[in-house]
Amino acid sequence: MRIIVLSLILATFSRFVSAQVNEMAKVTIPCTLNTVAKTYSSTVTNLTVTGTIHARDFKTMRDSMPALTVIELS
Secondary structure, three states: OHHHHHHHHHHHHHHHHOOOOEEEEEEOOOOOHHHHOOOOOOOOOEEEEEEOOOHHHHHHHHHHOOOOOEEEOO
């Protein structure tokens, strides 16, 4: 019985840990990604960026988005 309960708890925990957060950021003015993505910057894993971005936007992605693994720029 303990093994079943432990397995269920572990399965539930691993599901939440591996959850992906997909977001789309529309940057209309270069260097404003930090304000556009402020609400989800710490949790986003997959980010699609449209519009014109600048070097400061890349710095924002590097420094302010620790969970970011995939960036779509096309």
